[in-house]
Structure formats: structure tokens, C-alpha cells
Amino acid sequence: MSDILRPLIVGAGPAGIRAAQTLVGAGIRPIVVDEAPSGGGQIYRQRIVPDERSPQDLYGSEAAKATALHETFAQIRDRIDYLPETLVWNVRDKAADVATGNRTRRIDFSHLILATGATDRVLPFHGWTTPGVFTLGGSQIALKSQGCAIGEQVVFLGSGPLLYLVAWQYVKAGAGVAAVLDTAPFSAKFHLLRGLLAQPAVVLRGFRYAAELMARGVPVHFGVQPVRIEGKARVEGIVWRERGKERRLACDAVGYGFALRSETQLGDLAGCRFIFDARDRAWRPECDMAGRTSVPGIYIAGDGAGIAGADAAELAGERVGLILLEDAGFSVDRTRISVLERRLAAIHRFRDVLEAAFPFPDPWAGSIADDVTLCRCEEISVGHVRAAVRDQGVFELNRLKALTRVGMGRCQGRMCGSAAAEVLATACNQSLDSVGRLRAQPPIKPLPLEIAADGEAA
Incomplete structure (x- = not known):
């Protein structure tokens, strides 16, 4: 059965590593693609050049967790196909377009786990x-x-x-x-x-x-x-x-x-259905408790499915690995899945406490001055957005993009998209979810102009 499975995991942070470990434990050899030069993700990022700092110096109270995750990845390294410093810039037709250096190629997969994490809002x-x-x-x-x-x-x-x-x-x-x-x-x-x-x-x-x-x-x-x-x-x-x-x-x-916002572009390109997460003030791919999206064979684990932190990402990575195996016909430990789900539910309830303790600054969108740069790539100001609402009746984010170029620059709206949505919703007196979301476009991040295609799927 393992011969017909070719899972692709995008991201080698806590969720991606635990998902890979779970698949390896069942005799599956997944492909793990990550933009960083070494595993650990943003939270447990490793040094580029070794120095005298200890794990305690680097990670503080989380040193034991970071060390354990790094050791796990090292132990399974020879049982996965690992592509570091590699960008997945598109997903289509059960294949991913990936770029390493100045070369790009397609990787076919049977199942896809998106463990893409989050970035600062x-x-x-x-x-x-x-x-x-x-x-x-x-x-x-x-x-x-x-x-x-x-x-x-x-x-x-x-x-x-x-x-x-x-x-x-x-x-x-x-x-x-x-x-x-x-x-x-x-x-x-x-x-x-x-x-x-x-x-x-x-x-x-x-x-x-x-x-x-x-x-x-x-x-x-x-x-x-x-x-x-x-x-x-x-x-x-x-x-x-x-x-x-x-x-x-x-x-x-x-x-x-x-706070943070989920990285969701690949889920969008893969055709996943999206829902609005009021707690995170953002759209994200819809998924069930197990991490299954609306597209069969595509799963999400970690902060890409909603901000919950590193501990939750590890639990979700293991769970989604088990669910993938179960969906593929393997026998899995349902008791372990239940334990993981209970622990995850407790963490998600705690998120409500954190949101109350660290609330979003609601007055910001209405109080920011017109001449403040909103989209730095295209040099679009907050006043441009308000003028589009006032003079052209804009009330939807992609329409705003078409008329003002907000989100058309190098970051593809990854940095300015959430702020643009907040300003637009406030300017047209609409709810944040009603103004929609920026649709993802490949490549999700800039590629070198001299990039060349290998011409064959891996």
C-alpha cells in the first residue's frame, strides 16, 4: 500500500516534522519541502552558522521542545525526501511547482499536507x-x-x-x-x-x-x-x-x-474552500477537526489552519499524519487520535483567553492618516483606498486591488492584504468578512528572472 502513496509535506516546522514522523512510522516515505536551510520552522529556527550559544540561550524555556523536534527530524532524515531552501510556488493538478535556486520543477503527489505556518500581521x-x-x-x-x-x-x-x-x-x-x-x-x-x-x-x-x-x-x-x-x-x-x-x-x-496571520496561498491555489475566522480576523481554508480540507487528499496542520502556537502545531501534525494514513486504508490508533483532539481542543479554548488579553487595536483602521503608505510594494496610501470607496463605490478587496494595485507587488498582498481589508471595511462601513479576501496568484513569492524548468516531474 505504501508504494502508491507519495505524500508531499510543505513546511518543516513543528507540524510538518511531526506529520513526517508519523508517516515514516507507518513505512511511508514522504517528500518534505521547506524554504529554510534546516528544519524547525520559525519558532524553533536553527542557527545558520554554529556558534557558542546553547539551546537554552536560543530557545529559553522552550529549549527541550526545540531540541526534541530537531532530534526527531535528524532521526527520520534518511527516510524522507527532504528539499531545504525550496519554495513551493504553485499547486495544481495533484502536483506542486517548486523552485530551488534558479531551477524549478514539478513534484507529483498523492496527498498534500500544508504546514505553512504563519507570519506577522x-x-x-x-x-x-x-x-x-x-x-x-x-x-x-x-x-x-x-x-x-x-x-x-x-x-x-x-x-x-x-x-x-x-x-x-x-x-x-x-x-x-x-x-x-x-x-x-x-x-x-x-x-x-x-x-x-x-x-x-x-x-x-x-x-x-x-x-x-x-x-x-x-x-x-x-x-x-x-x-x-x-x-x-x-x-x-x-x-x-x-x-x-x-x-x-x-x-x-x-x-x-x-499577532499573526495564517499563510494560506497554497490552499487557495489548490482549490480549497475558504471560511472567515472571526477570532483571527482572516480567511483561511476550511478544514474539519482532523485537518481535512474540502479537496480530497489535501490536509492542513498547524497555524495555517488557524493560529494556535507551536504546541498545537506538533499535536496537529501528528493527528493529520494519522488521519492521512486512515484515509489511505491503514489501521491507526483511534485512541491516540482522541487524545490529540482533546489536547488540541483545550489549547484552542485557551486561545480565546489570549485574544481577550491581547485584543486587536480596533480604532487603528479609522484613525490612521490618509498619507500613510499602506502597500509599500506599489506605494499605495491609505487615502487611495478611501478615495476608491468614496469616488468609485468600491466595497470588495479584489476590486480594490484592480483599481489601486494594492496587493499587486512583490509580496502579493501577504504583508498589506490584512491591513487593506481592515481599512476598506472601515471606510465603507462594512464587516471585515464582507469585503472578501485577496485571491492567490502563482507564484506566491517572487522567482528569479533567470529561473529555468527541469522539464520533468519528480
């Missing part, structure tokens, strides 16, 4: 394109994989658990953290008390991060509204509004983000 404001401004994820990658900070005096801004984690990691690494600016009010943090019974270790760890930051003299401000980042050739400072007053702080770098 970016909400533009004055100065966000200034050199020295990074996303929270980008700030973390620089520290983990390259062993460098994004600046000497860094301000971390936004909302979500990642805000405090990255700031704490910078402090532990000896980097200068000038301040943490949380857009959520302090009162919202009391919601975390509801999570103590469900996930006590997670909540207490978050409290520890905040307490250690303050103990080391890092100012933490709550309920802030970003006004602008100052500087031309480089970040020189940040201005925000707090309790009705503007405040300024000198810094040479800013790391910011407003």
Missing part, C-alpha cells in the same frame, strides 16, 4: 517603512539564526504574546531594549487569570517574561497608540499617544507586529 503607521523597522518575527529570526540584534536600543511595539517573548529574548541575549509598547490596555491582562486553570505553565511563563523585563529596567507601557517613527536614513525615535498625551523615546530600531 502588519498594521502600517507613519514611518513603518523606515530602515531599522522589523516585524517581531524578523527581529526574532535575526537573533536566533544570525546571533545579532536589529539595533542597539530597540523598541518593541504591538500586541500579542510574541511581543513579550521577543523583548525578553533580546534582554536575555544582552541586547538593549528601550521599551515595550503594548497597544492593549493593562486591564485586558486580567483575562489571563482565566487561563491559569487551563494552561498554568503558559500564563506563568508570560508573567515571568513581563516581570523580568521590568526588573531589568525596561519600561512597559500599555494602551498605547503608535503615532510615528522618526528618522530618514535610519530609525531615530518613536512617538506614541498614551492617555491622551504624546510621548517620544529615542531608539535606533523598532520591532513590531499585531
Whole structure:
């Protein structure tokens, strides 16, 4: 039976690795494609060049989990077909178009597991394109994989658990953290008390991060509204509004983000049906509890199916591997599947607590100035969107794209799409789900102009 199975796993993070491990355990040899040079995903990203830092230095309290995941991947390495530094840029007709360096080829598959993870949600404001401004994820990658900070005096801004984690990691690494600016009010943090019974270790760890930051003299401000980042050739400072007053702080770098958004382009190209996730404020491929999408043979695991974190991604990866095997006619341990589903359900319930503690900044879309750049690739401002609503009656996101070029640049809307939807919905006084979503187009990320096709399917 294993001879006719040719599963393709996109992503070698927690979900992808656990899915591969499950398939290998059943005698299946999956293909694992990943853009990174080594397995681990964004959360457990490995160093590009080995240095003296220990796993504890790199991953803190998550060091044991990171080490275990890396060791698992090393153990199954000779029983999978692994393609690192490879981009899946299209999915069609039971095959994936992949690019490695300057070469592209097609890989046929019998089943597809999308473990593509998530990226930072970016909400533009004055100065966000200034050199020295990074996303929270980008700030973390620089520290983990390259062993460098994004600046000497860094301000971390936004909302979500990642805000405090990255700031704490910078402090532990000896980097200068000038301040943490949380857009959520302090009162919202009391919601975390509801999570103590469900996930006590997670909540207490978050409290520890905040307490250690303050103990080391890092100012933490709550309920802030970003006004602008100052500087031309480089970040020189940040201005925000707090309790009705503007405040300024000198810094040479800013790391910011407003929670995460799922990477969903490949699911779209594969023909999966989408649904609107109100909690994540985003559209994502519809899937059942097991990870099956509306397209037979295509599954989703991890943050690509809704933001839930690394622990949930590992559980979901194992579960989707078992479900794929069951769908293919293998006998699987249903008791283990039930255990995985109970643990995942508990984590997803805890997500409601986190959303209450780190709420989305609802006033942002209505308060942002017209001259703020919304789509940096095409240099489209917020005012262009509002003008399209006012003068041309635009109320749908793809129509907005056609008329203004929002989302037509290098990022294909991956960075600006969620912000454009928020601005459009507010400008036309519609709900966020009613303005729709940007349809994915291949290639989902830029390809070299000199790319050549091998001409044969793998």
C-alpha cells in the first residue's frame, strides 16, 4: 500500500516534522519541502552558522521542545525526501511547482499536507517603512539564526504574546531594549487569570517574561497608540499617544507586529474552500477537526489552519499524519487520535483567553492618516483606498486591488492584504468578512528572472 502513496509535506516546522514522523512510522516515505536551510520552522529556527550559544540561550524555556523536534527530524532524515531552501510556488493538478535556486520543477503527489505556518500581521503607521523597522518575527529570526540584534536600543511595539517573548529574548541575549509598547490596555491582562486553570505553565511563563523585563529596567507601557517613527536614513525615535498625551523615546530600531496571520496561498491555489475566522480576523481554508480540507487528499496542520502556537502545531501534525494514513486504508490508533483532539481542543479554548488579553487595536483602521503608505510594494496610501470607496463605490478587496494595485507587488498582498481589508471595511462601513479576501496568484513569492524548468516531474 505504501508504494502508491507519495505524500508531499510543505513546511518543516513543528507540524510538518511531526506529520513526517508519523508517516515514516507507518513505512511511508514522504517528500518534505521547506524554504529554510534546516528544519524547525520559525519558532524553533536553527542557527545558520554554529556558534557558542546553547539551546537554552536560543530557545529559553522552550529549549527541550526545540531540541526534541530537531532530534526527531535528524532521526527520520534518511527516510524522507527532504528539499531545504525550496519554495513551493504553485499547486495544481495533484502536483506542486517548486523552485530551488534558479531551477524549478514539478513534484507529483498523492496527498498534500500544508504546514505553512504563519507570519506577522502588519498594521502600517507613519514611518513603518523606515530602515531599522522589523516585524517581531524578523527581529526574532535575526537573533536566533544570525546571533545579532536589529539595533542597539530597540523598541518593541504591538500586541500579542510574541511581543513579550521577543523583548525578553533580546534582554536575555544582552541586547538593549528601550521599551515595550503594548497597544492593549493593562486591564485586558486580567483575562489571563482565566487561563491559569487551563494552561498554568503558559500564563506563568508570560508573567515571568513581563516581570523580568521590568526588573531589568525596561519600561512597559500599555494602551498605547503608535503615532510615528522618526528618522530618514535610519530609525531615530518613536512617538506614541498614551492617555491622551504624546510621548517620544529615542531608539535606533523598532520591532513590531499585531499577532499573526495564517499563510494560506497554497490552499487557495489548490482549490480549497475558504471560511472567515472571526477570532483571527482572516480567511483561511476550511478544514474539519482532523485537518481535512474540502479537496480530497489535501490536509492542513498547524497555524495555517488557524493560529494556535507551536504546541498545537506538533499535536496537529501528528493527528493529520494519522488521519492521512486512515484515509489511505491503514489501521491507526483511534485512541491516540482522541487524545490529540482533546489536547488540541483545550489549547484552542485557551486561545480565546489570549485574544481577550491581547485584543486587536480596533480604532487603528479609522484613525490612521490618509498619507500613510499602506502597500509599500506599489506605494499605495491609505487615502487611495478611501478615495476608491468614496469616488468609485468600491466595497470588495479584489476590486480594490484592480483599481489601486494594492496587493499587486512583490509580496502579493501577504504583508498589506490584512491591513487593506481592515481599512476598506472601515471606510465603507462594512464587516471585515464582507469585503472578501485577496485571491492567490502563482507564484506566491517572487522567482528569479533567470529561473529555468527541469522539464520533468519528480
